[in-house]
Amino acid sequence: MNVTSADCGQPSSIPRLSVVVPVFNEEDVLPLFTQRLRPVLDDLGVTYEVLTVDDGSRDATPAVLDMMRRQWPQLRVVRLRRNSGHQNALTAGLHRARGEYVVSIDVDLQDPPEVIAEMLSLAESAGLDVVHGVRTDRSTDSLFKRWTAALYYRLVRRVVGASVPHNAGDFRLLGRTAVDALTELPEHLPVYRLLVPWLGLPSGEVTYARQPRAAGRSKYPIAKMIRLALDSVTGFSAAPLRVATWLGCAGIALCMASGVAVVAAYLWGTVVPGWTSMFVALVFLGALQLLCLGLLGEYVARMFTTMQGRPPYVVTFDSAVSSRNRPYATTGR
Structure with missing residues (x-):
């Protein structure tokens, strides 16, 4: 379901940039993330919105987001009724992002927000629809994490094709053409690091060194990593x-x-x-x-x-839709 500015009761002007941030039990790292992200976006000199998708958090994350929203007018909160998974939370954000360009980034600060300016500059100057964030240095990850990540990318590149950028996760910039194409796909178990290259749109890369998690614990244990690998292979190849x-x-x-x-x-x-x-x-x-x-x-x-035919996620609140903060429910696809 796409939400336009007119549907949301907002002015008809469309922000130049939307930043989609899936969040799940991240009360510790959210303030640090805001301190890093807001100066970067303010310095861009473009209109923007930050769309945080609360993926059914069970800690103080909803309260922290509400407090941050009162202090940051460009911050928008979308809340899912239950935990639907990282990729489905990302889907909810992409479907509701209004910007001409949409950046997806995790909240743990392992992907530096400062790279967003470089991504936007490259997309505008070269006319690209996709800019991948590629990790060139993963020394802050554990040996096991680096080994499993290398195995995963070798596997998907062998099965899906060499179009999948090596060491490119879900930190990327998408133009409106790419976002609209993704929202039209009937995927129930999306894996965007494979779906985006599959579109075949003009793309580029921005490299960066992966940083240690700023606070909290990883929300991607070994079980979810295995699930992601299975979804990647079974969803894209026989x-x-x-x-x-x-x-x-x-x-x-x-x-x-x-x-x-x-x-x-x-x-x-x-x-x-x-x-x-x-x-x-x-x-x-x-x-x-x-x-x-x-x-x-x-x-x-x-x-x-x-x-x-069940929806992959259920939205119970969107601060851009309900000005009185009254919960409402919509479903994805």
Whole structure:
């Protein structure tokens, strides 16, 4: 659902820049983020809005956002009824952003807000629809985080294609053409770091050194990282199904070879007790079948979710719509 300035009861003027910030349980880092972001945007010399999407926070984040909104007129608060996930919160922000350019950035300050000025300058001077923020230095991340990130990008570039920028997360600038194209896509499980390159729009890159989290704890544990990887692969390629087919063929070939070996041993009269080999073969084939069923299940689950038609998020409040701060409910797609 797109919200225009007329729908929101706001003046018809459209801000030059919208900054979309998904937020979930970030009461500690929000004040630090504001101190860094506001001077950067004020110095740009363009009209802007900052659209924070509260993804069902359970701490003091809503109260902190309300206090910040009273002190910062350009700050806009969108609140989701429940936690819907980072990508869906980003979707809610993109659907409601009114700016000619839209920047998405996380609140943890690992992606420096100062880079936004460089992104906007590059997009305007080169006529680009997309500017990716690319991390050239991840030394502040743990060794495990760097290793899993490198594995993830190698995997998606191999499956999806080399158009996916290496080490580019969700810190990017989008022109209105790109935003409108994304909002028209019927994606229920969007992965924007893959969807945006898929559009094939003119794009550029701005590099920066990834910084340590300013406060609080990471909201992307290993379980969510695995979920993101699964959504990335199953949402953009049928390669896992082909892998399952090849694994099945390999299992059949192995079984045929084992059968030939058993017959040969019988003909030569060298019958050896084969409990160990039989056990290993059964375990191997069982694991192979479960793996193939699991891969098929991922695709069936995606089709089931799409057929249900449930919205990926529910907005219960938008400060740009309800001037009296009375909650309302709308759904995404």
